[in-house]
Amino acid sequence: MTTELPDHLRALDAHCVEIARELREPGMVLDEDPDAITRYLDLPAVRLQEAMLIPPRFAGETYRVGPHAFPGGSCLSRVVVMDRLAHGDPGVLLAAPGPSLAGAAVQALGSERQQSRFFERFTKEPTWTFFALTEHGKGSAAAELETRLVPAEHGYTLHGTKKYIGTGARAQTGVVFCRRAPGPLGIEAVLVDTPAPGFHGELLPILGLRGVRISELVFDGLAVDPDMVLGFDRRPSRRGFLGARQTLATYRPSLAAMSLGVADAVLDYARAARTTLSTVDEQRLGDLAGRVAVARRRVREVAVALDAGRPDRHGTSAVKLTATRLAEEATLLAVDLLGPTALLEHPWLNKTYRDVRAFEFMEGAGDVHRLTVFQGGLRDAGGGT
């Protein structure tokens, strides 16, 4: 499979390299003031990342680079964008308004009416969203979640607590995964608007990526209209649980791409800050840069397969795991190369050193992906299914 980018994506790639530079300063500002994202909504990078996640039929305006139009929906376009823009700052991208993972869930499961209701608001006003799957006791294991969807007089009420939810306390709308009945077929995904009675969102004190405003969400009898159950007209086997898996599979290549963009940024920073390097240190940087390049090729292959309707579950886990570890490796190497004052005299490196640690647990912890990689290897060796 080739991962050479076609001309229009090469143009997009080059464009993103240019506009990513504008993200570096906002990233530092957000680390101090997570609410400052509202100052940066007009940045091309912020608009582009949002446009990549809105289906063409709901987009008010298509993002253009020269003669090329870039409607949302292509995973390959999205990984090119997220990779290069993350070189500027991943935190701004993740803090920005847009459909994010919730949009992928609505696309995977929602009826046409639900999709219209969800996506049309992005053309009207800046809208933040959340994807509430994770619970502390269960992680992001959809089959085991405990948040309950309880029948009520005019529909349902939602009860439970979600934790580590990006933009949760800022969002106007989001998707909540919950349990209507025992077993995997009892999982539902519901669309909720906030604020609303029975909803409480609280910011969690976090080490990095502060603009993302990772939150704890408490649902205490939040009313859910029956037509806000995503895919309510589908069979149970084709909705909640399936939607969680499909959504995460769709978005993981983007997270991997973002991690690689950050890894590149850190390596570039270290090279610029250390003008003279020993042969051994040159080799260490070169080795890591080579590993990032290999991972980038694999991320693009996974994205091409997803766009072609042949999702590579094991390959996706492999690139997510590899890319997030490479970003962390890059920060450790940079700190080592820049010496004992690296985290004190280089504020951007200090921020990135903290930020990249979030990638590990976003969209499935590393150990879960290690097991998936193993299952894929076993299948390829003819030892399993």
Added chain:
Amino acid sequence: MTTLEIPTTTYAARLDAAHDSVAPDTPGVVVVGPGGFAYTTPRRLAEGPSWVSAATGRRLHGGDVRPVRNRVAARYGVACVQLVDPTPGDPARARHGLLRHHLLRAHTKVLASTVELAVADLGERTSAGGPLLGRQLVQAGLADAMLLVEETEGLLDGGHDVQPAVFTRLVRGGRALLRLLGGASFLIDGPGGAVLTAEQVGTLYLAAHHDH
């Protein structure tokens, strides 16, 4: 559910004890690292510390003490400052090897506490009807962390010369351990905050110097 919090003052107390170990006859010692930076407690700063240079072993007088904002370390009672343009004084007869020794001990204690919290937390969290603690991958991860703690304590107890590589192993081992805790590892008031504080302090005082 287990509260995944590490006592916030323990590491800070050990940090100041590490400073004290360098020159026990001098009250309120703070070792100044490269670039004039130092980590200590706000209390020691308020009391007016006796600065000692890690590079020269001399006392340092005067100079401008500039605070360096560090949200995570502050949560654990640790302040960072930069001493700018101090005047070198007489030699302090300091024993800098002890600073390394005590800081590595403090870092190791943070990891040991994190192992305890992880065992409690993962024993309560469930997957596929059983505790996560029952999973081999989880058990192996915890065993690696336990071995790292045991080995490092052995090095420190045995009076061996402790190299920067020990700190590097603690950083990498600490991160591998934190991965077992998922999102909880990213909370400032959880073990991740305590481990990051120890990493930041260690980077200043314990990391290897490269020839630039």
